[in-house]
Amino acid sequence: MANRQIVLDQLPQGKLTPEHFRLTEGERPSPADGEVLLRTRYISLDAANRAWMQGATYRAALAAGDVMAGGSVAEVVESKSPNLAPGDMVFADTGWQDYAVLPGKRLHKLPDFKPVTHLISVYGVAGLTAYFGLLECGKPQPGETVVVSAAAGSVGSLVGQIAKLKGCKVVGIAGGADKCAWLIDELGFDAAVDYKAGDVRRAIRAACPDGIDVYFDNVGGDIFEACLFNMKNFGRIACCGAVSQYDGTAPPHGPRGVPGLIVTKRLNLRGFIVSDFDDKRDEALAELKSWVETGKLKVLEDVIEGLENAPAALVGLLAGENRGKRMVKVS
Known part of the structure; x- marks a missing residue:
């Protein structure tokens, strides 16, 4: 099966534009022992995506030709890891592509909160x-x-x-x-x-x-x-x-x-x-969830359809087009 990928074709010297990216297609990867195959559902768009093009931050810098980096809510399609099963949802650094293979030990099953988009916004x-x-x-x-x-x-x-x-x-x-x-x-x-x-x-x-x-x-x-x-x-x-x-x-x-x-x-x-506060994550999620469910916290999500539209959506986010959390629905 095919795997669409958005590649950072060239590093921007000034303002980022959709022309700095290109859409490519390759074969869907297969997991080895200890790995899982993930299908990207929703990609998180963040201003930090642009910062990664300037140099190393809390993650390695991006280079021309790299699959564009980014976190996403993704579904386990195939698992060769004991802690995850097909159908589980995880948040992972899949990058801007349909499928990714990652080590299972680095991933954790997400709670069954609905709608799933909230896993990338208020619960993400x-x-x-x-x-x-x-x-x-x-x-x-x-x-x-x-x-x-x-x-x-x-x-x-x-x-x-x-x-x-x-x-x-x-x-x-x-x-x-x-x-x-x-x-x-x-x-x-x-x-x-x-x-x-x-x-x-x-x-x-x-x-x-x-x-x-x-x-x-x-x-x-x-x-x-x-x-x-x-x-x-x-x-x-x-x-x-x-x-x-x-x-x-x-x-x-x-x-x-x-x-x-x-x-x-x-x-x-x-x-x-x-990630500085990983030890307090469950406590935070419980309080956020209670506020959302009682209507005390309003959640606004800006969902863009289609992997191919991710570059323009990121450029728009940097220009301040969005209200609330902008993300791209991939599948």
Whole structure:
């Protein structure tokens, strides 16, 4: 049987475009002892996909000619591993292809949560990143002011809602009046700042006149700097991503005055990835599930049909097209 693959044909030197990818077709692989054959169901699209093209991060860098990397919810088709059986669902680094073979010992059966798309959004990396980044790194307290950038995206939209559940005032930063209105009207944010509408630093100061207790940073760059200068003493910053610096040329400078601000305001900045908290995963999933099932946490998913549309879907995500978690349905 055929195996379609999306290959990173060339490394981008500027903005990523669909032309940097090509669709190829090869034979479906077969598992050896200890391995499983996976059929990709839904591919997760994340800003980090672009960062992997720039160099090594928490994973190896991508090279021209590689199958495009990416995590997915996948179904076990054939198993030669004792811990998995056909029909089991796993989250795995399959890459952008119909089928992949991976060692079974590195994979874990996913819980039987429905719909299956929630395994890649609120019960997947996006939901767990929001949960741990806010609660373990940001440590918000009732009555505090929490600001989140990329607030209409997969992680940010959940961060803001969780902060509200914890009794905080929540301000979201997003691009465009429609997204900002959606954050307030649909997700219950207290205020929203349109970073495309003018002086971001002034707008953040107006939305947070008493300063920011917790900033959840998804973007880096100028917005990070604007929030940094409005932090309260002993404020906490959860550093999740820097999407403003992933696509295109690097900014001419980093945030200015950082060392002095960190010292004088006694700030706590913490970078993290979701696997740092693997020992607390079950506890987090249980709480997320209870919030979803009781309607306290709204889940928005942006599902693109067809493996062949993954390149354009990633480019669109980097341009801020999506609301909520963007993914590609493969099968």
